[in-house]
Amino acid sequence: MTPPAFTELLNHSWDILTEIATAKTALRIITIATVDRDNQPQACLVVLRAVDRHHQVLEFHTDADSLKCQSLTNNRKAQILIWQEMTAVQLRLSVEVSLRQDAKAAKLWQKVPSPSQIAYGKQPPTGLAIDGPFDYKTLSSEGKFVVAECLVTKIDYLSLKKDHFRAKFEKQSGWSGKWISP
Numbered sequence: 001m002t003p004p005a006f007t008e009l010l011n012h013s014w015d016i017l018t019e020i021a022t023a024k025t026a027l028r029i030i031t032i033a034t035v036d037r038d039n040q041p042q043a044c045l046v047v048l049r050a051v052d053r054h055h056q057v058l059e060f061h062t063d064a065d066s067l068k069c070q071s072l073t074n075n076r077k078a079q080i081l082i083w084q085e086m087t088a089v090q091l092r093l094s095v096e097v098s099l100r101q102d103a104k105a106a107k108l109w110q111k112v113p114s115p116s117q118i119a120y121g122k123q124p125p126t127g128l129a130i131d132g133p134f135d136y137k138t139l140s141s142e143g144k145f146v147v148a149e150c151l152v153t154k155i156d157y158l159s160l161k162k163d164h165f166r167a168k169f170e171k172q173s174g175w176s177g178k179w180i181s182p
């Protein structure tokens with residue numbers, strides 16, 4: 001198999017991310033893993049809301065009371081995991097997350113449809129123990145709406161299509177790329 005060019009793989013990574021962010025809702029799901037204050041990795045699904053290829057930033061939205069917000073306040077580093085079945089590519093992205101509750105978040109809140117606003121703000125807050133499964137209220141609270149901006153610092157590209165290969169790209173090396181044994 002002819003070795004692919006690093007630029008091709010890097011472009012493909014961003015094409016995959018852009019495709020996910022612009023897909024129909026059910027396909028916009030990615031996995032993010034954070035590390036909590038007990039050093040326990042915590043993975044969960046979030047909706048990829050936007051991709052800024054130029055600034056290498058991915059965006060998702062979350063509840064200010066979520067464990068991931070607490071974890072990211074303590075440690076900005078996280079990992080995003082993606083599997084694109086059609087091309088048999090796994091992407092593992094190292095990211096540094098900024099949590100925003102500023103003018104940008106206020107502007108985006110205006111675009112959150114009312115049925116989706118219930119994801120932001122619960123009483124008791126998300127993650128706390130309750131007596132029964134429905135012993136909570138939704139607050140639909142703008143004050144709990146957080147825009148998480150994930151600055152991509154590394155991309156690990158694994159292709160399992162034919163001959164397996166793996167490449168790694170790092171922002172601090174100018175995204176030049178190197179081969180890794182898969």
Ligand SMILES: Cc1cc2nc3c(=O)[nH]c(=O)nc-3n(C[C@H](O)[C@H](O)[C@H](O)COP(=O)(O)O)c2cc1C
Pocket residue numbers: 029042044045046047048060061062063065066067068069126127
């Ligand atoms: C399909 C799907 C999509 C989800 N999307 C989001 C999301 O965009 N933002 C979010 O905060 N949680 C989302 N969740 C819920 C999280 O996976 C997680 O359960 C919740 O945020 C609590 O996380 P915590 O442990 O950080 O408190 C989604 C769950 C599923 C199953």
